[in-house]
Amino acid sequence: MNFLKTIRFHIKKYFIFKKFKFHFCVYLTEHCNLNCQMCNTFSPIAEPAYYNVEHYEIDCEKLSKLLKKRTHKIILMGGEPLLHPELVKFMKITRKLFPSYTTKIELLTNGILLLSMSDEFWQTIKKYNIELTLTKYPIDLDYKKIEQKACTYNIDISYHKGFIGEIERKSYKYNLDETGSQDIKNAYYCKSGSVSVLKYGKLYKCPICASINNFNQYFNKNLERVDADYIDLANKHKINDIFMFLYKPSPFCRYCIVKKNGETIVTDWDFSKKDIKEWT
Numbered sequence: 001m002n003f004l005k006t007i008r009f010h011i012k013k014y015f016i017f018k019k020f021k022f023h024f025c026v027y028l029t030e031h032c033n034l035n036c037q038m039c040n041t042f043s044p045i046a047e048p049a050y051y052n053v054e055h056y057e058i059d060c061e062k063l064s065k066l067l068k069k070r071t072h073k074i075i076l077m078g079g080e081p082l083l084h085p086e087l088v089k090f091m092k093i094t095r096k097l098f099p100s101y102t103t104k105i106e107l108l109t110n111g112i113l114l115l116s117m118s119d120e121f122w123q124t125i126k127k128y129n130i131e132l133t134l135t136k137y138p139i140d141l142d143y144k145k146i147e148q149k150a151c152t153y154n155i156d157i158s159y160h161k162g163f164i165g166e167i168e169r170k171s172y173k174y175n176l177d178e179t180g181s182q183d184i185k186n187a188y189y190c191k192s193g194s195v196s197v198l199k200y201g202k203l204y205k206c207p208i209c210a211s212i213n214n215f216n217q218y219f220n221k222n223l224e225r226v227d228a229d230y231i232d233l234a235n236k237h238k239i240n241d242i243f244m245f246l247y248k249p250s251p252f253c254r255y256c257i258v259k260k261n262g263e264t265i266v267t268d269w270d271f272s273k274k275d276i277k278e279w280t
């Protein structure tokens with residue numbers, strides 16, 4: 001029975017998450033205006049940094065060619081994507097390279113800046129068929145007013161948690177082992193491993209590996225990424241090789257404490273104190 005369960009798990013992870021429902025995230029900014037503890041992009045400790053839009057266009061073109069303009073979903077997020085002054089360009093470029101009839105594009109935000117966004121922002125969301133997705137946090141934000149504003153542009157808001165937008169009251173810890181002595185095979189059970197990240201010409205298998213530079217810089221550590229930890233889009237690849245890379249553990253996985261039952265450490269949501277213990 002356990003054997004059958006394991007087979008089912010691997011089939012699901014490879015074929016559903018990677019091959020047939022392949023989606024990738026783009027971090028428009030490294031930093032964020034909310035600063036949740038245990039953030040898996042290390043945004044509370046990241047220096048302000050913005051994805052260069054010209055570079056993004058080149059990266060996105062490469063992926064569009066490789067994927068024949070078709071993928072399950074592209075998630076424009078951060079850090080906090082609404083902090084990027086050229087956000088509208090990112091939405092337009094992504095839609096130009098991945099048309100509506102093949103690909104969902106989602107803009108995932110904490111919503112703090114939504115009420116101050118321009119007409120152009122809202123019109124672009126509507127015209128380019130971008131799904132606006134909100135994560136609600138236990139903060140003082142008028143979610144009703146945001147919904148009303150979206151409604152004036154005939155836009156439906158989706159929610160990251162629950163159909164009507166449940167407040168996220170929990171923090172989920174990604175437990176790092178600074179010594180890098182974990183068995184990388186445990187990464188087959190890692191939930192983060194189903195979220196690929198496009199960043200400056202490289203495709204990473206997860207947010208932790210993609211953003212570890214923020215952790216290293218802030219805490220003066222050296223959790224090392226090597227070439228085998230990402231796909232460099234400057235090289236020629238076959239798409240099946242990419243799916244296989246994303247499915248299998250990579251050397252960096254030795255830094256992650258992953259339990260085989262998929263359990264993670266969960267605690268009440270709070271602001272970050274920028275303490276290394278939030279991630280180790």
Ligand code: SF4
Nearest residue numbers: 032034035036039079
């Ligand atoms: S909203 Fe919270 S979890 Fe999301 S990027 Fe910002 S700090 Fe991280």
Ligand code: SF4
Nearest residue numbers: 187190193206253256
């Ligand atoms: S590096 Fe590997 S084990 Fe760690 S979060 Fe990413 S996929 Fe999971």
